[in-house]
Amino acid sequence: MSDPKTRFLNSLGQARQKSIEALGRKHVAWEKLLEISRQISSLDLNSVLKLILDHMIDMTGTCRGLLMLVEKNGSLGMVRAVNMEENQDFHISRSLTRQAIAERRIIVVEDVPQSQVRDRHSVVDLGLKAILAVPLISREKVIGVMYVDTDENAHSLNDIDLAFVEAFAAQAAVAVDNAQLHLKLKQDYLFLKEPLDEADRFDMIVYQSRGMQRIRHAIEKVLDNPITVLVQGESGTGKELVAHAIHYQGSRKNKRFVAQNTGALPDTLLESELFGHRKGSFSGATADKIGLFEIANGGTVFLDEIGEASPAMQVRLLRLLETGTFRRVGDTTDRATDVRIIAATHRDLKAEVEKGTFREDLFYRLSVFPIHLPPLRERREDIPLLVNHFIEEFNRKLHKSIHLIPKQVMDMLMNRDWKGNIRELKNFLYRMMVLSPDDKLAYDPTWFDAEADPTTVVGDEDADDKTFKTLQEVESDYIRYVLKAVNGNQSHAARILGMKRTTLLARMKKYGINV
Numbered sequence: 462m463s464d465p466k467t468r469f470l471n472s473l474g475q476a477r478q479k480s481i482e483a484l485g486r487k488h489v490a491w492e493k494l495l496e497i498s499r500q501i502s503s504l505d506l507n508s509v510l511k512l513i514l515d516h517m518i519d520m521t522g523t524c525r526g527l528l529m530l531v532e533k534n535g536s537l538g539m540v541r542a543v544n545m546e547e548n549q550d551f552h553i554s555r556s557l558t559r560q561a562i563a564e565r566r567i568i569v570v571e572d573v574p575q576s577q578v579r580d581r582h583s584v585v586d587l588g589l590k591a592i593l594a595v596p597l598i599s600r601e602k603v604i605g606v607m608y609v610d611t612d613e614n615a616h617s618l619n620d621i622d623l624a625f626v627e628a629f630a631a632q633a634a635v636a637v638d639n640a641q642l643h644l645k646l647k648q649d650y651l652f653l654k655e656p657l658d659e660a661d662r663f664d665m666i667v668y669q670s671r672g673m674q675r676i677r678h679a680i681e682k683v684l685d686n687p688i689t690v691l692v693q694g695e696s697g698t699g700k701e702l703v704a705h706a707i708h709y710q711g712s713r714k715n716k717r718f719v720a721q722n723t724g725a726l727p728d729t730l731l732e733s734e735l736f737g738h739r740k741g742s743f744s745g746a747t748a749d750k751i752g753l754f755e756i757a758n759g760g761t762v763f764l765d766e767i768g769e770a771s772p773a774m775q776v777r778l779l780r781l782l783e784t785g786t787f788r789r790v791g792d793t794t795d796r797a798t799d800v801r802i803i804a805a806t807h808r809d810l811k812a813e814v815e816k817g818t819f820r821e822d823l824f825y826r827l828s829v830f831p832i833h834l835p836p837l838r839e840r841r842e843d844i845p846l847l848v849n850h851f852i853e854e855f856n857r858k859l860h861k862s863i864h865l866i867p868k869q870v871m872d873m874l875m876n877r878d879w880k881g882n883i884r885e886l887k888n889f890l891y892r893m894m895v896l897s898p899d900d901k902l903a904y905d906p907t908w909f910d911a912e913a914d915p916t917t918v919v920g921d922e923d924a925d926d927k928t929f930k931t932l933q934e935v936e937s938d939y940i941r942y943v944l945k946a947v948n949g950n951q952s953h954a955a956r957i958l959g960m961k962r963t964t965l966l967a968r969m970k971k972y973g974i975n976v
Contacts, residue, residue: 724769742791
């Protein structure tokens with residue numbers, strides 16, 4: 462038999478060895494925690510949730526688990542489960558998870574059959590042996606809870622290091638919080654981006670009429686091909702906006718868009734502007750000049766008022782369209798260019814051809830794809846949206862806050878002939894807004910005609926508020942009208958309104974519109 466001193470030394474050695482082994486296990490555990498922390502630092506929420514729950518089950522040697530997040534209303538929503546069916550009744554898990562959240566601490570039941578929860582139906586039915594519930598706390602706020610249990614006697618909850626679990630839960634909470642924030646920022650970005658995309662799609666073309674819907678569809682058909690487009694319509698109908706829409710939404714959007722009014726310059730200067738010139742080719746040509754057709758290679762050249770082009774200019778344009786080449790003024794070398802030409806005119810070019818003032822062959826080259834813009838008097842249903850659009854634009858420019866439109870004023874704007882079309886409407890509204898004294902759009906005929914009767918002022922301060930509609934009410938009413946007309950078909954309504962379906966859904970939510 463060993464003496465007492467020997468036994469003491471042996472027990473001391475054994476204790477020392479156990480301590481060393483415990484420190485070794487703890488070292489391995491914390492290294493594993495570091496590895497896990499790196500893995501769960503992903504910004505993808507689903508990946509983060511899966512990794513957290515899988516690691517928790519692995520660390521605890523348990524069989525099942527679930528991860529629940531606290532929703533906005535304070536309730537718990539199950540977002541991830543392992544070996545659990547969504548329709549199972551988890552009375553035991555829910556009661557312990559609520560306790561863990563309420564007390565903001567880890568709840569562990571190492572020996573369920575000998576615990577206070579042993580008689581609960583779910584424990585008996587599932588034959589549970591051990592349970593663990595761990596709250597996820599980020600920035601002093603409980604954002605969720607992890608729960609694991611097992612029906613096997615062999616598990617790691619008997620000697621689990623709670624400090625280790627707490628450290629893992631802290632890392633997990635930060636990872637979940639960051640992933641949720643990233644998801645929210647991504648959704649917010651898409652939500653904010655969508656109206657910008659919608660605005661970019663047709664630039665500043667504002668419409669709701671069937672005629673302009675047809676124009677929109679025509680624009681969509683020519684976006685991604687080099688076909689020559691002829692835009693016809695009265696002055697002020699927005700021909701250049703159509704050209705912008707075709708270029709900036711098409712395959713050439715990353716190249717140059719240049720515009721030139723063919724009736725704004727003398728023929729010699731126009732030729733130099735479009736084709737360029739060689740130094741010394743004429744008086745004042747002190748250096749070589751690159752023309753617009755060369756500058757816009759790969760892009761678009763918009764020729765406004767093409768009907769004003771001289772016979773000589775028509776010949777040069779015809780050659781460019783037929784061969785894709787041109788010469789600078791005073792040069793002898795042909796240069797190639799790849800430009801899409803969009804031409805526009807307020808004239809009836811067919812009639813000009815019949816009169817002999819416009820070349821027939823050039824007309825057919827230009828009008829491969831004709832687009833005819835209707836005058837404003839033929840699309841009066843667009844006037845409320847145009848008024849809304851220009852008021853918002855001028856509010857920013859004039860630092861005003863006009864947001865009420867008297868019914869009499871809107872009726873006047875709707876019934877006016879607008880011979881100058883959208884351009885006239887825009888200038889008319891600008892003057893009205895400059896002279897309107899408060900947040901209501903006012904109209905006084907004497908502002909436009911000194912001979913007018915001043916007693917016909919519309920929009921005075923004594924008008925009944927019921928005669929006014931806000932800009933948002935105008936938009937809300939029309940959305941309701943379109944949805945009713947298409948029997949609540951949101952996709953069809955979005956096409957009519959010229960917006961994406963998701964944009965329509967956002968507007969419907971904003972205005973409380975249900976179908």
